Amino acid sequence: xxxxxxxxxxxxxxxxxxxxxxxxxxxxxxxxxxxxxxxxxxxxxxxxxxxxxxxxxxxxxxxxxxxxxxxxxxxxxxxxxxxxxxxxxxxxxxxxxxxxxxxxxxxxxxxxxxxxxxxxxxxxxxxxxxxxxxxxxxxxxxxxxxxxxxxxxxxxxxxxxxxxxxxxxxxxxxxxxxxxxxxxxxxxxxxxxxxxxxxxxxxxxxxxxxxxxxxxxxxxxxxxxxxxxxxxxxxxxxxxxxxxxxxxxxxxxxxxxxxxxxxxxxxxxxxxxxxxxxxxxxxxxxxxxxxxxxxxxxxxxxxxxxxxxxxxxxxxxxxxxxxxxxxxxxxxxxxxxxxxxxxxxxxxxxxxxxxxxxxxxxxxxxxxxxxxxxxxxxxxxxxxxxxxxxxxxxxxxx
Amino acid sequence: xxxxxxxxxxxxxxxxxxxxxxxxxxxxxxxxxxxxxxxxxxxxxxxxxxxxxxxxxxxxxxxxxxxxxxxxxxxxxxxxxxxxxxxxxxxxxxxxxxxxxxxxxxxxxxxxxxxxxxxxxxxxxxxxxxxxxxxxxxxxxxxxxxxxxxxxxxxxxxxxxxxxxxxxxxxxxxxxxxxxxxxxxxxxxxxxxxxxxxxxxxxxxxxxxxxxxxxxxxxxxxxxxxxxxxxxxxxxxxxxxxxxxx
Numbered sequence: 339x340x341x342x343x344x345x346x347x348x349x350x351x352x353x354x355x356x357x358x359x360x361x362x363x364x365x366x367x368x369x370x371x372x373x374x375x376x377x378x379x380x381x382x383x384x385x386x387x388x389x390x391x392x393x394x395x396x397x398x399x400x401x402x403x404x405x406x407x408x409x410x411x412x413x414x415x416x417x418x419x420x421x422x423x424x425x426x427x428x429x430x431x432x433x434x435x436x437x438x439x440x441x442x443x444x445x446x447x448x449x450x451x452x453x454x455x456x457x458x459x460x461x462x463x464x465x466x467x468x469x470x471x472x473x474x475x476x477x478x479x480x481x482x483x484x485x486x487x488x489x490x491x492x493x494x495x496x497x498x499x500x501x502x503x504x505x506x507x508x509x510x511x512x513x514x515x516x517x518x519x520x521x522x523x524x525x526x527x528x529x530x531x532x533x534x535x536x537x538x539x540x541x542x543x544x545x546x547x548x549x550x551x552x553x554x555x556x557x558x559x560x561x562x563x564x565x566x567x568x569x570x571x572x573x574x575x576x577x578x579x580x581x582x583x584x585x586x587x588x589x590x591x592x593x594x595x596x597x598x599x600x601x602x603x604x605x606x607x608x609x610x611x612x613x614x615x616x617x618x619x620x621x622x623x624x625x626x627x628x629x630x631x632x633x634x635x636x637x638x639x640x641x642x643x644x645x646x647x648x649x650x651x652x653x654x655x656x657x658x659x660x661x662x663x664x665x666x667x668x669x670x671x672x673x674x675x676x677x678x679x680x681x682x683x684x685x686x687x688x689x690x691x692x693x694x695x696x697x698x699x700x701x702x703x704x705x706x707x708x709x710x711x712x713x714x715x716x717x718x719x720x721x722x723x724x725x726x727x728x729x730x731x732x733x734x735x736x
Numbered sequence: 737x738x739x740x741x742x743x744x745x746x747x748x749x750x751x752x753x754x755x756x757x758x759x760x761x762x763x764x765x766x767x768x769x770x771x772x773x774x775x776x777x778x779x780x781x782x783x784x785x786x787x788x789x790x791x792x793x794x795x796x797x798x799x800x801x802x803x804x805x806x807x808x809x810x811x812x813x814x815x816x817x818x819x820x821x822x823x824x825x826x827x828x829x830x831x832x833x834x835x836x837x838x839x840x841x842x843x844x845x846x847x848x849x850x851x852x853x854x855x856x857x858x859x860x861x862x863x864x865x866x867x868x869x870x871x872x873x874x875x876x877x878x879x880x881x882x883x884x885x886x887x888x889x890x891x892x893x894x895x896x897x898x899x900x901x902x903x904x905x906x907x908x909x910x911x912x913x914x915x916x917x918x919x920x921x922x923x924x925x926x927x928x929x930x931x932x933x934x935x936x937x938x939x940x941x942x943x944x945x946x947x948x949x950x951x952x953x954x955x956x957x958x959x960x961x962x963x964x965x966x967x968x969x970x971x972x973x974x975x976x977x978x979x980x981x982x
Contacts, residue, residue, distance in 0.1 A: 381952055383851030547947050547956060550746040550877075554739060557872075571853045571950050578855060578948060582874035584865035603855040603948060 369411035370404075370665050372652070373431030374442030375452065377419040381545060382444050384570050384599050385467055385644055389442035390414060392466075392648035395636050405656045406663070413437060417448060424448035425455060432459045438667050439464060441651060445569070446470035446489075446517040456481040462667050466651035467644045469595075470516040471524065471733035474694040478731055480671060483693045485651035485686070486644070487726075489517050489567070490524040490733045492594050492614035494726045495699030497528035499612075499719050500563070505590065509561035510539040511552060511576075513568050518544075521567035521594045524733055529565075537561050546572060549579045556589055566613075567594040574603040581607035596702050598642040601713040608704045609713050615702045617646035617683055618715040626682040640710070646682055654679040654686065687723065691730035699726030738871045745868075749877040749946075752884020756939030757957050758964040759891055760932030765965065766908040767928045770819065770830045774837040776958030778933040782807050782940025783949035784845055787854040796859040796945070803941045804934040811933025816926050823925075838954065846951055853950040862945075876945055883942055887935070904928060 374393060376386030393412045400410055413435050415427035424443060431437045440456070441464040443449045449468035454477065456463045463482050465473060469489030473482060487495075500508075508529055512522030519541060526536050538559040540552055556564050568576055573593065577600065580586050586607070593600075593613030601608050619630055619641045629649065633641045641649075659665050662673035675690040684698040702715035728735050757779050764772045782803055789799035814837060822829045857863070858876040865872040895901040906914040907924050915921045939957075940949070947953065 379846065379851065379951075381950070383951075387851060545952075545956070547953075548746070548750060551743065554742050558739070571948070574853045574855065575947055575950075579874075579946065582858070582863075582865065582876055582946070584872050584874070599852055603853045605855055605857065 367408065369409045370406070370439075370659065371411045371413060371435060371437040372439045372441060372655075373413050373415070373428065373435060373437035375415045375417050375424050375427040375431060375440065375448075376442040377444035377448070378414065378416040380418040380420075381571050382419040382569060384642075385444035386416070386419075386442065388642050388644040389444070389467065389648045391633075391637055391641075392645045393442065393652065395633055396649055396652040398636065399632070400656060405659050406665070408665075410656070414442075417444070419445055419448065421445070421448045421451040425451050428452045428455065429459075432461050438462060438665055439655065441466055441655075442648065443468060445515075446473070446520075447515055449473060450477060450516060453477065453479070453482050460667055462670060464651050464655055466648040468517075469521065471520045471728070472516065474692040475728075475731050475733050478692050480693070481667070483674060483688065483695075485654060485695045486647040487614075487616040487697060487699060488694065488728075489521040489594060490728055490735075491699055491726045492616065493521050493524040493565075493567075494528060494728070494735055495614040495719075495721055496565075496592060496594070496612070496701055497525060497532060498699075498721055498725065499701035500529065500534070500592070501532040505534070505562040507535050507537045507559075507561045507563075508592075509537055509556045509559050509564045509589070511556070511564055511566050511568065512539070512541050513572055514541040514543045517569070518567045520733065522565065525565045525567075525594070528735065542568075542572070544569070544572065547575060549576045550583070552576075553580055553583045553585050557583075557585060561589055563590040563592050565592045565594070570597075570599065573597070573600050577604045577608055577611070586610065595643060596704060596715055598640060598712070598715070601704055601715075606706070606713070609706055611704045612718065613702060613704075615700045615715050616643040617641075617650075618643075618700055618702050618717055619646060620715055620717060621683040621700075623683065625680065629682050640714075650679075650681045650686070654681075654688075684720075685723070689727070689730065694727060696723035696727045698723055738869075741868070742871050742873065745871075745873055745877065745881065748884070749880040752880040752882075753939050753943050753946075754957070754960055754964055755884045755888055756935050756942070758961040758968070759888070760935040761958075761961050762965045762968065763928055763935075764932045767904060767911075768819070768823070768925050769827075770823075770834065771827070772932075773831065773834040773958065774814075774841065775834075775932070775936055775961070776954030776956070777838045777841040778807050778811055778936040778954075779940040779943070779957050780845065780949070780951070780954035781810070781841060782937030783856075783944040783953060784849055784854065784940075785937070786941035786944045787849075787856050787949045790856050796857070799941050800938070804938040807937025807940070808930040808934030812926050812930030815929035819929070820922070820925070842951065842954060849949075851951060853948040854944075855948045856944040858945040880942060880946070887938070891935075 376389045378386040417424040417427050439462050446468045453463050457479050465484040466486050471490040474484050510522040512518035591611040596613035596615050658674045662669040674688050677688050679686040687696040699721040701719040703718050704713045705716040707714050761775045785803045786799040862876045862879050865874050903919050911921050
């Protein structure tokens with residue numbers, strides 16, 4: 339064979355291969371897949387289930403038009419709240435199912451583990467639940483986006499509120515893992531800056547069932563308020579026990595996240611607790627009222643914090659993919675940076691420098707309202723995004 | 737001083753709950769020679785059924801009376817339909833079976849009740865705290881101390897002073913000899929397993945107002961209960977009473 343013939347044949351062969359590849363490419367044009375390695379079982383299942391509920395409603399809402407005319411497909415995997423399982427399941431979603439977007443991860447510990455792998459996988463990680471400040475600070479990389487209010491931002495909102503209150507002495511009780519410690523540290527820093535005192539702090543292990551010794555310690559500290567960064571069930575159990583000890587009357591419970599789920603489980607013993615909320619469903623905006631109505635129709639309940647935040651994340655992601663005109667991860671990242679979005683609770687801005695969404699912060703109080711079957715969050719104060727978002731890639735506020 | 741009193745009461749209240757679980761675990765090991773991994777799940781089942789009863793009736797006290805027999809009946813049914821057939825097999829089969837039962841029951845509860853914790857309010861009489869010479873202490877925890885002691889004494893009296901107790905002790909000591917002497921060993925085993933589950937169920941109902949009913953509460957308690965049982969001496973009720981004070 340002459341050299342020229344050989345070249346001709348290889349060119350033809352290459353063209354043939356690309357022709358063969360073409361239908362495959364078109365097939366890849368099928369649905370836009372979003373992977374959710376969420377905690378759907380175990381102690382923290384309520385968070386994964388909130389993400390799933392939001393995804394269910396979003397699928398229903400987007401079904402008619404899709405994104406870029408393509409249908410949206412959610413693939414769920416249960417991590418049971420275990421970081422190692424979360425990485426394994428996320429890897430399966432990326433390598434086997436070919437998802438380009440990961441979201442719905444429940445715990446910060448899981449998020450830190452999964453996020454660390456995303457630059458290698460070249461997939462976009464959208465946090466809608468994870469609070470640990472480090473995700474957009476020390477551990478930040480360009481494949482990570484946080485749509486939700488972070489732990490330090492929540493601590494900031496409630497600190498701003500407390501700065502105005504007559505209370506002077508506080509105790510910080512944070513769960514002994516990334517989010518609990520981050521939030522307690524952030525609260526301590528801000529409350530000290532407001533010339534108030536932290537009279538004690540402690541870190542119960544995740545999954546503590548008996549808070550009696552912590553309750554004794556809080557009482558002895560003679561604090562006027564206790565700052566609580568406890569996840570899900572831990573918070574429920576703490577609130578029940580503190581109520582039985584009569585502590586809630588002496589020491590005001592201040593929660594980093596004042597969740598509907600806790601209010602339902604604890605009931606009236608929770609009334610009077612204050613805290614920050616990532617998304618209180620009682621926000622009075624037309625868009626939110628419409629959302630709450632649709633959500634209630636589909637699920638027969640009122641949306642909790644991460645129902646709202648995850649829905650916002652998904653809607654925003656869809657908007658960004660539409661803007662980029664493609665689901666190519668690099669293009670989507672560029673389109674998302676510095677973009678704005680009208681969220682349920684107000685305007686959102688995705689900061690380019692650390693991919694933290696700037697958004698309003700809320701101080702809320704748990705109150706009873708005869709219109710609802712359980713206590714609800716009443717908004718005490720709303721702070722604009724620039725007041726509650728930390729300086730770029732830090733957990734500090736100016 | 738006040739602090740010491742408070743911690744002492746905390747320990748006693750927890751010990752009361754733990755006793756209800758570990759007494760049953762110890763009984764089952766003593767009579768059936770089975771290390772029952774599913775025991776914690778009966779505790780959890782008690783808590784969830786307690787929640788349902790309180791939600792339906794609006795009262796706490798009926799739950800305390802109704803739930804333990806129901807849990808006991810479920811336990812007896814499971815013993816006679818599964819465990820009974822493998823007593824003569826090596827212990828590894830029993831571990832496998834009871835662990836499997838634990839998983840099945842736990843997942844059934846998850847399917848039925850959903851993953852979130854269920855709160856139960858203590859009865860009005862036991863709500864709030866009481867002043868014990870400078871220490872504000874929850875009434876409900878004091879009730880747990882009393883409940884644990886009462887059930888402990890009752891079980892001890894039953895095993896020492898009644899004829900049924902005598903038969904149970906005989907089976908525990910040497911089941912073949914007891915069989916020869918006319919004791920219906922198969923029935924004793926089923927009833928003891930049921931009674932042990934009922935005790936765990938009672939523990940669960942009593943725990944619910946303090947810790948809420950949540951998934952995984954069975955696994956949490958079983959580890960503590962094993963510690964109690966081992967320290968107290970396997971198969972010894974008196975031992976598990978002393979053991980849980982550690």
